[in-house]
Amino acid sequence: MARPPRFDSDQLLDAAVRLACGSGPAAVTMSAVAEAAGAPSGSVYYRFPGRSALLAELWLRTVDRFQRGYLAAFGRVLGEDLDPVLLATIADARQTAREAARQVVEWSRSHPDEAALLLYGPDDFGRADWSQEHRLRADRGNQRVHSALAALAALLSAGEPAKDPQAVERVVLALIELPLSLVRRHLRAGAQLPEHAERLAEECADDLLARLTPRRP
CATH class of the missing domain: 1.10.10 (Arc Repressor Mutant, subunit A)
Structure with missing residues (x-):
């Protein structure tokens, strides 16, 4: 045997x-x-089977681990079926946004080596040479995150994000790009994340998304 x-x-x-x-x-x-x-x-x-598969699996495992925790922050509000017109859930959506921004920092603090990988991008890990299966796995994960962000933008803009073309862009900036930039600055300097990093990510997200919240009639 x-x-x-x-x-x-x-x-x-x-x-x-x-x-x-x-x-x-x-x-x-x-x-x-x-x-x-x-x-x-x-x-x-x-x-x-080769280096391209190794790099693909390295990137995909890292991203998948990050995305699982990140998407969990959306589940309580969005679930499987979203009715973005229900203004009563806006407070929950705002809390979800804060938790999502915080999750980026918390995960990076708990997984500093893997967070350092996310400072790169899939192209740095040879995406052009990945198999079709690996590219599809990456695209599916990214689509799940984009769908959650778009749904949250719809909720915060009373279900009419078309009236605010910057709604999704604002949510992406608040819940991904700003928290990652906060993490990136410290990791690239070889420094630990400061104790206030999670709170700062929450506050920035809350301030940036406040303009999306529609006024009640």
Whole structure:
């Protein structure tokens, strides 16, 4: 009976995370991952047919872990069926927005190495060479996040975001780009996130989205 491989995919990807965090995506090669994991090269090729698959799985695992926690913040308000006209849920939507902005910082604080990977983009991890399956997985994850952000924008603009073409753009800025820029500034400086980072992300999101909240009749 053949002996089962000693190193599973997660162990090898954990080693790849350390390499990418320390020296960027270019440092993630099949041989470097094997050496970092203390594994024979055959173990890496057993799990990943080539470097493009390794980079794709590294990026997708990191993004998926981030997105699962991020999307959980939307579930209580949006659920599976959203009725964006119900003004009674706007207070909940505002709280959801604060939690989503906070989640970006909290996750980055708890997973600094993986957060450092998200300072790059899929192109840095060779998306052009990914398989169709890997590209589809990335696109599906991104679409889930975009749909949640668009639904929240609809809710905060009384179900009529077309009257405010900047609604979705404002939500993306408030709940993704601003929190990530806060994280990026400290991680790139090799510094820990300050204690006030989560609160600052919440306050910025709340202030930016306040203009979307429609007035009650």
